[in-house]
Amino acid sequence: MSTMLRINRDKCGYCGTCVAVCPEDALELIDAYLSLERECIACGICARACPLGALEVVHEE
Amino acid sequence: MKNNYDILVIGGGPAGALAAKTAAKAGNSVCLIEKRPAIGTPVRCAEGIGKELLKEYIKPDPRWISADIESARIIAPNGTAIRLDQDRAGSEVGYVLDRKVFDRELVWQAAEAGADVIVKTRATAPIMENGAVRGAKVLSAGTPADIRAEVVIAADGTEAQFARRAGLDTTVPLREMMSCAQYLMTDIDIDAGSTDFYLGNEIAPEGYLWVFPKGDRTANVGIGITGRKSRDGSRAKDYLDRFVAKSFPDGKTIEAIAGGVPVCRPLACTVGDGLLVAGDAARVVDPITGGGIGNAMYTGRLAGEVASKCIEAGNCSKEALMPYDTEWRASRMGMTIERNYKVKEYFITLDDTKLNTLADSIASISFSEFSVAALIRELIKRNPKMLLELKALKDTLA
Numbered sequence: 444m445s446t447m448l449r450i451n452r453d454k455c456g457y458c459g460t461c462v463a464v465c466p467e468d469a470l471e472l473i474d475a476y477l478s479l480e481r482e483c484i485a486c487g488i489c490a491r492a493c494p495l496g497a498l499e500v501v502h503e504e
Numbered sequence: 505m506k507n508n509y510d511i512l513v514i515g516g517g518p519a520g521a522l523a524a525k526t527a528a529k530a531g532n533s534v535c536l537i538e539k540r541p542a543i544g545t546p547v548r549c550a551e552g553i554g555k556e557l558l559k560e561y562i563k564p565d566p567r568w569i570s571a572d573i574e575s576a577r578i579i580a581p582n583g584t585a586i587r588l589d590q591d592r593a594g595s596e597v598g599y600v601l602d603r604k605v606f607d608r609e610l611v612w613q614a615a616e617a618g619a620d621v622i623v624k625t626r627a628t629a630p631i632m633e634n635g636a637v638r639g640a641k642v643l644s645a646g647t648p649a650d651i652r653a654e655v656v657i658a659a660d661g662t663e664a665q666f667a668r669r670a671g672l673d674t675t676v677p678l679r680e681m682m683s684c685a686q687y688l689m690t691d692i693d694i695d696a697g698s699t700d701f702y703l704g705n706e707i708a709p710e711g712y713l714w715v716f717p718k719g720d721r722t723a724n725v726g727i728g729i730t731g732r733k734s735r736d737g738s739r740a741k742d743y744l745d746r747f748v749a750k751s752f753p754d755g756k757t758i759e760a761i762a763g764g765v766p767v768c769r770p771l772a773c774t775v776g777d778g779l780l781v782a783g784d785a786a787r788v789v790d791p792i793t794g795g796g797i798g799n800a801m802y803t804g805r806l807a808g809e810v811a812s813k814c815i816e817a818g819n820c821s822k823e824a825l826m827p828y829d830t831e832w833r834a835s836r837m838g839m840t841i842e843r844n845y846k847v848k849e850y851f852i853t854l855d856d857t858k859l860n861t862l863a864d865s866i867a868s869i870s871f872s873e874f875s876v877a878a879l880i881r882e883l884i885k886r887n888p889k890m891l892l893e894l895k896a897l898k899d900t901l902a
Binding site: 458473 | 540548736
């Protein structure tokens with residue numbers, strides 16, 4: 444089973460709150476979209492901080 | 505695109521604009537890059553600023569002032585309102601800005617002073633040589649380039665990735681990240697001359713909800729809550745939607761934005777070899793109000809001044825740039841942030857019952873001064889039974 448971060452681009456407000464709390468510098472706000480640019484440890488801190496609920500740590504078989 | 509400047513500024517907000525303008529006026533070649541395709545948008549701000557603070561940097565202009573505020577109200581969980589009036593408080597209350605126009609004016613002034621401005625250009629990494637910052641690797645509308653500079657001023661806002669990639673720890677702890685959402689609403693019944701701050705753990709845990717007028721029947725209605733209380737069903741947007749449904753059910757939302765406001769202490773160090781960090785990226789936000797525009801302009805201007813001096817002296821080492829860090833920490837801004845950080849740490853421990861008690865104790869007072877210090881002095885004076893508990897608060901004034 445693996446865990447990964449899912450970005451819901453329809454919910455995302457492109458505000459960068461997640462970027463500032465990411466302990467791995469994995470997220471990047473590029474113009475008008477959020478991108479997972481580097482290795483994510485699926486800690487879920489960004490998903491907590493998001494004002495809109497656009498991020499989710501998902502577990503896949 | 506030119507590839508060599510005296511000073512490279514990352515970010516076209518108030519900190520970057522003031523840094524670029526100051527440095528260009530001092531005779532330096534300056535380049536300001538902004539990753540967005542347009543300066544000033546999207547707005548990530550409640551747009552309030554104190555009048556006197558603003559005037560230190562720019563002459564007020566109706567083109568970018570949405571509302572002139574005469575009073576402020578702090579509303580306790582039980583509805584008790586503490587009112588602070590301008591006629592009793594001088595002209596210190598504030599303006600609500602139109603950041604889309606305001607930010608453009610500031611960058612316009614930087615350009616007029618001689619700075620190059622390039623939009624849709626993102627710094628991907630610092631150019632490092634022997635541990636020193638020597639410019640930035642950028643992507644300019646998709647095209648990679650190197651921009652070299654003697655000093656880089658990182659004014660890249662909440663994300664603060666440039667300084668992080670140059671080796672400074674800019675990560676904001678979850679509990680100290682205010683998770684924010686805001687609607688620009690119209691057709692709502694408000695007092696167009698009053699900024700309203702709603703407190704309480706039910707309404708905005710460890711933060712507040714604001715109604716900042718933008719004109720008649722129009723306002724920024726927004727909220728910030730601590731990241732640690734943010735989860736599915738109780739996010740900033742959920743709290744805001746509940747308030748709006750109750751208070752402005754017939755209002756129309758013409759803009760919906762989100763944002764993160766760091767209310768941690770400022771960075772432990774805001775300089776490096778060839779690097780200065782200013783504004784929200786330096787975490788110089790007021791921890792009580794979440795206000796950052798004035799502090800961004802102050803640190804941006806100071807960064808531009810110190811960088812200019814160091815370039816003239818031919819030494820842009822960390823040691824040579826250190827007066828920037830020392831000066832803002834010792835400034836009124838630096839002292840206020842430190843005090844308000846402690847005040848914030850006290851206030852977030854209060855439950856709604858205690859917030860109500862405190863609010864009730866000072867609700868009938870005419871404040872002669874519009875400041876956190878004046879509020880604290882009255883709270884201590886009027887709540888002798890809570891003396892022990894208020895000691896932490898009293899110590900912040902020492």
